[in-house]
Amino acid sequence: DAKTTQPNSMESNEEEPVHLPCNHSTISGTDYIHWYRQLPSQGPEYVIHGLTSNVNNRMASLAIAEDRKSSTLILHRATLRDAAVYYCILRDNDMRFGAGTRLTVKP
Amino acid sequence: DVKVTQSSRYLVKRTGEKVFLECVQDMDHENMFWYRQDPGLGLRLIYFSYDVKMKEKGDIPEGYSVSREKKERFSLILESASTNQTSMYLCASSLLLYGYTFGSGTRLTVV
Numbered sequence: 001d002a003k004t005t006q007p008n009s010m011e012s013n014e015e016e017p018v019h020l021p022c023n024h025s026t027i028s029g030t031d032y033i034h035w036y037r038q039l040p041s042q043g044p045e046y047v048i049h050g051l052t053s054n055v056n057n058r059m060a061s062l063a064i065a066e067d068r069k070s071s072t073l074i075l076h077r078a079t080l081r082d083a084a085v086y087y088c089i090l091r092d093n094d095m096r097f098g099a100g101t102r103l104t105v106k107p
Numbered sequence: 108d109v110k111v112t113q114s115s116r117y118l119v120k121r122t123g124e125k126v127f128l129e130c131v132q133d134m135d136h137e138n139m140f141w142y143r144q145d146p147g148l149g150l151r152l153i154y155f156s157y158d159v160k161m162k163e164k165g166d167i168p169e170g171y172s173v174s175r176e177k178k179e180r181f182s183l184i185l186e187s188a189s190t191n192q193t194s195m196y197l198c199a200s201s202l203l204l205y206g207y208t209f210g211s212g213t214r215l216t217v218v
Contacts, residue, residue, distance in 0.1 A: 043209030
């Protein structure tokens with residue numbers, strides 16, 4: 001079973017920030033938090049990952065709660081190309097996916 | 108960039124046929140994975156492998172087998188294809204505990 005919980009869907013307006021939440025209350029001390037996204041008709045692609053500290057890259061930011069039981073993927077300015085299913089995963093020796101969050105971006 | 112290549116984008120097979128789905132990665136990754144993706148069910152792990160000739164069952168291995176004779180190649184085998192195996196199949200690879208790279212997927216239809 002997936003170890004993470006995400007909302008089924010979210011909507012955003014273009015050019016606005018988006019905060020995608022993920023709960024992982026059973027996370028262990030060595031689990032990395034990974035985020036992937038899947039665009040239509042493509043395989044999932046890596047977005048970002050972190051362990052304890054907040055992380056930034058060119059695609060997004062990852063904010064990790066102090067107790068590590070939740071995290072938030074932040075898209076600073078959503079574009080139409082960001083419409084996808086976003087998956088939050090705990091990375092141990094194998095990776096189970098949940099259903100993810102389907103992000104809709106409105107023009 | 109790491110590339111994971113799946114041999115076919117679309118495949119149509121008949122019920123009872125033996126089907127091979129091939130996956131090749133070019134970055135010397137130890138770990139390789141096979142998932143299937145169905146509407147409303149997300150990605151489900153079928154099999155994975157941590158090294159050559161090693162394999163582990165995922166959550167839905169029934170009706171499937173795998174082969175990993177070389178590090179770069181991980182094959183998924185449907186011994187006797189059935190209509191309920193119609194799905195999108197995704198292969199992925201990773202280096203140890205780092206991020207995963209996925210292929211573009213093979214959409215298999217069993218008629």
